[in-house]
Amino acid sequence: MAQPLTIEDLRLLAKRRVPRMFYDYADSGAWTEGTYRANETDFAKIKLRQRVAVDMTNRTLESTMIGEKVAMPVALAPTGMTGMQHADGEILAAKAAAKAGVPFTLSTMSICSIEDIANHTGNPFWFQLYVMKDRDFSARLIERAKRAGVSALVLTLDLQILGQRHKDIRNGLSAPPKPTLANLINLATKPRWCLKMLDTPRRSFGNIVGHVSGVADMSSLSSWTADQFDPRLDWDDVKRIKDQWGGKLIIKGILDPEDAEMAAQSGADALIVSNHGGRQLDGALSSIESLPAIVDQVGNRIEVHFDGGIRSGQDIIKAIALGAHSTYIGRAFLYGLGAMGEAGVTRCLEIIRKELDVTMALCGLRDIKAVDEKILVGGRAGAMQRLAAAAI
Numbered sequence: 283m284a285q286p287l288t289i290e291d292l293r294l295l296a297k298r299r300v301p302r303m304f305y306d307y308a309d310s311g312a313w314t315e316g317t318y319r320a321n322e323t324d325f326a327k328i329k330l331r332q333r334v335a336v337d338m339t340n341r342t343l344e345s346t347m348i349g350e351k352v353a354m355p356v357a358l359a360p361t362g363m364t365g366m367q368h369a370d371g372e373i374l375a376a377k378a379a380a381k382a383g384v385p386f387t388l389s390t391m392s393i394c395s396i397e398d399i400a401n402h403t404g405n406p407f408w409f410q411l412y413v414m415k416d417r418d419f420s421a422r423l424i425e426r427a428k429r430a431g432v433s434a435l436v437l438t439l440d441l442q443i444l445g446q447r448h449k450d451i452r453n454g455l456s457a458p459p460k461p462t463l464a465n466l467i468n469l470a471t472k473p474r475w476c477l478k479m480l481d482t483p484r485r486s487f488g489n490i491v492g493h494v495s496g497v498a499d500m501s502s503l504s505s506w507t508a509d510q511f512d513p514r515l516d517w518d519d520v521k522r523i524k525d526q527w528g529g530k531l532i533i534k535g536i537l538d539p540e541d542a543e544m545a546a547q548s549g550a551d552a553l554i555v556s557n558h559g560g561r562q563l564d565g566a567l568s569s570i571e572s573l574p575a576i577v578d579q580v581g582n583r584i585e586v587h588f589d590g591g592i593r594s595g596q597d598i599i600k601a602i603a604l605g606a607h608s609t610y611i612g613r614a615f616l617y618g619l620g621a622m623g624e625a626g627v628t629r630c631l632e633i634i635r636k637e638l639d640v641t642m643a644l645c646g647l648r649d650i651k652a653v654d655e656k657i658l659v660g661g662r663a664g665a666m667q668r669l670a671a672a673a674i
Contacts, residue, residue: 286621286629289593289614296367296620299475302468303453304366308616311560312445318560320568321591327668328570328600329659333646341639341648347608348434348530348551348585353383354635355650356598358627359589359612360410360436360534365393365488366457367620369478373402375619378627380405382635387436387610390423391507393457395488400430410436410534413519414510419494424527426489435527436554437520440535442513445562458485478623520548532587537572539579542586552585552607559590559612570601571669574662577605595637599645602653604662 286292297305311318343354358379365371372394379386380403387408388399399407409427414420427435458479459465469476479485490507491497497506524531533545534554545553555573557566566572569590577586588606592598598609611634618630642650645657655662 286618286626287633289617289630289633292614292617292621292626292630292633295622296617296626299472300367300620301459301465301472301475303450303455303459303465304363305620306449306453307363307455308361308367308613308620310447310449311564312447312562313564315560315564317557317564317566317568321557321560321570322593323591324568324570324669325591325593325597325600328604328665329668330596330600330641330645331657331659332644336646338643338646338648341643343635343639343642343650345608345650347385347587348532350385350433351383352385352608354598354638355602355608356631356634357385357408357587357608357610358387358615359610360387360389360408360438361612361616362389362391363393363457364389364616364619365484367616368475368623368626369482370394370398370484371619373398374624375615375627376403376405376407378615378624378631379407381628382631384631385434390489391487393484393486393488396423396426396430396432398484398488406431406433408432408434408436408532410438411523412438412441413512413515413523415512416494416510420523421526422493423489424523426493428527428529432529434530434532434551435523436532436534437523437550438534438558439515439520439541440537440556440558440562441511442515443511445558445564447561457487517544517548520550524549534589536576537566537569539575542576542580546580546584550584552587553580554587554589554610555606556589556610570604571666573601573604573606574666581605592634595634595639596641598634598638599641599650599653599657600665602650603655603657604665605655 345355372392376386389410390412409432531550532552533550536542536553585607587608588601589610592611615627615630618626658665
């Protein structure tokens, strides 16, 4: 098999190898999927300035994220049910991230548990927290993260209620998949996935089963999770969680400058501009179109990170040029994981790194920390005009 050259190559391979409901979970958005598509397509409207006859030697992509050194300004985003893309998926992704020198973020709704990641990787990782109605459970999650050596807590604020995701509803998404006729027929076409999954005990939500009273099987788990995301979550809860955690805090799910202001005032170390991959409010702005206004509002007081639609190193450099300090990849690494396991996540990061490095050089720069709006045609104003014109 030829080595995948692009994230799209990995996506196509994952589509062949991952059961339909889990591939669709990774590769879909809410309602009409308009915001999901815009997250990706809006990047193409932003144009770069090519420079020539400049010294392109001795380039570096090294940076920091909340004070932690990173090999490039990229982290693996928290993604639910990663271990259903490939057996032990979170463990494999964390290992690949550690080897590449970038952070890995474990989701509350992961298949592998906090303890699994700590036991199988020697590097600190980040943990993403959903706030549940069962506040004692949320508090125990924080304490478990502390014991596991987690170096940053990523608090997600944009999932107080679940957006309507038609593909997940139609597929009857569950972990593990229910033994319906349609599922069994589909699984029969994915022998590689099935054999790997039979070889692991990790097939359910590892952070929940065994840690919540009354949740011991899939039927009770599904009813519990459907009712547990807390619609009452507010900024007082953010302060309470920050105080309980006591470490580095990143707030995820910011799209509006007013919310960015609240995030900056909360004392968090960073915020992530994100629309949950277009899986929550369909019709919201794309993440890249939302970014500049948030940078203007709070960029001099809090690290502004970026998540949404990144499928190449060029997308990363465009986000940084528009003011993002660092970026996250979600679907891109899931495609790699579904396609080739740990090797696929490694390949995803290699592709991203190569594209970022070459693009930076062709824009006339040698240090990722020197990237700013000057590499964009027309600067930031020109990029925003193109985005606005395309939206009309």
